[in-house]
Amino acid sequence: MTVDNKDRRLERIDRGIKVRSDGVYAISSWLEMSYLVAPRLIFILGLLAAPVLLLPVPYWQKVLSIICMYSLLAISFDFLANYVGLVSLGGGFYIGIGAYAAALLNMKFGLPPIVTIPAATVIGAIICTVVFLPCLPLRGVYFAIVSLMFPLLAARIIEALDIFGGTDGIVGVDGFSSPWIEQYVLILAVLIAVFFLRRMITEDVGLVFSGVKDNDQAVKASGINITRYKALGIFIASSLGCFGGAVLSHIYMWAGLSQFALDFSIIPIAATVIGGGGTLIGPVIGCLILVPVSELLRDFGTLRIAVYAIILTLFIVYKSEGIMVFASRKYEQFERWVSI
């Protein structure tokens, strides 16, 4: 039986348990506490247990590393786009800078990965921030286009000047001593990034960030330097990307032009759109879906890029809220029809 939608509408109401666990009643019973803790615990424990569960299939352990690497990038994209208001399409730039920095530190100075990764993260983030500094007054589409150009430009310049190994890249970078270190370094980085950023956006700094996003003139009028905050946002985001790049160059034992590739700019965006922008966990979920799909399609060559481009289009057009927003709505609210 079909009911005419003119006489009724869908009403969404918070679940009782959600309302109770919002306040001090959260600690009133195990049920409320587990309602709060369960989703987070599943996420954390699931990620921590993944390498052990994937032990029988070493190939998928490798994929897990890649997933985490993309997750870092996607988190940084989500943070920049939805909390600082800078849509950066140049994820490949962060990865490339981080990878080259780590590879150069390793090859030229013979430093071990435990030094090169943090060093490359900081140095890479500083380089990215300085390079993006002149573009920070831009906003919206203009910033997006400039940031899209940077990885392309970096790759072309390295190719044209034939520096850093030119088109061959830097070969012979040290690998990790065991695959466990490689995976847990990345997983811990993802967890720390997610929960650190989630905490940060509710602090004062986060408030200024969202002010910059929503109404930069008002922030300016309050005597706060917008450019400094945007630079800080870029620094945080690019340090995530550079960390991923540094680890990547040690995983592949190689740093090359393909680390500036469009893949690193597109997959994080697709993951953020699919997972749900503005949630910070959504991008990780998006990566958990997208990267395995693209691995399964590896036999089909470039078709996989076409596939995730289509998935991305469908999501952005028909389900732009993303999985995470949808899921948390279902988790926190129930729906009922009311007549009007």
Add this chain to the structure above:
Amino acid sequence: MEILIYGVINSVTLVLMALGFTLVYGVSRLPNFAHGALYVVAGYLTWIFMNRLGFNYGLSILFALVSTSLIGAAMYQFVLIRVRGMPISEIIASYAIGLAILEGLRWGGLKGSTFTLPPFIEGSIEILGVSVDFQRLLVVVIGIIMLGLLWVFVTMTKLGLALKGMAQDERAALTLGIDSDRMAVVSMALGSGLAGVAAVTLFPLGNIVVEAGYNVLIMAVAVCIVGGLGSWTGAVLAAFLIGFAQILTVVYLGAHFQVVVALVSIIITLVLRPSGLFGRQKELEERV
């Protein structure tokens, strides 16, 4: 002399590449990042019509142009119309469609043998001591004809005037009974058709490859940004600026730097003057 002649040819090439992009952006404020994909599609369709279905060259060009326009219109009508007015979603959606088309073609169509289109007229001619083949001359001629036709179209015909009205003030155009979505579809169709014209004119100079799609997109974006998004005079002037700059770098620095010039010019323009040389966007909209 060589620099002058090839500079002009290169500049007109850039004009051809960018015309469709700037038309669509000018009318509907939609940055059509699938422009490069449409360009490759037009070339590929021409090849299919000619070599697989056995039409003659002229007819297959005609069919390819029509079908490219239809693809562009369909893309707007069925997908992009839903994200209209959300600039970032527009970019991501159109770029994703372009990516899907290009990489799909790389997987399913353009592989194995090389795909080439024959030049319209064989042979070459000497102009002031520089030998230029007819196809390159035709590029210049077609570029000028296309500019002329477009000018006639937007100043003389009712549809063209409606498009111009939309570009200048969408609300005022709406009050005059111009359907903004229909006009956007028309502009997409026209823009895709222009990408197709560029494709059939330029592809005979080389092979039909997927990479051309990305290059054309970068060039079109570069020209439009340097010239100011949505400004036609700006686009033409910027095309000449970048065109000559490219030829000069090729002559004095080496072919590797050709794309670098375009990218650097985008970044410099955006940082110094985001509305471009002739843009009319409000200063406040684009920077703080």
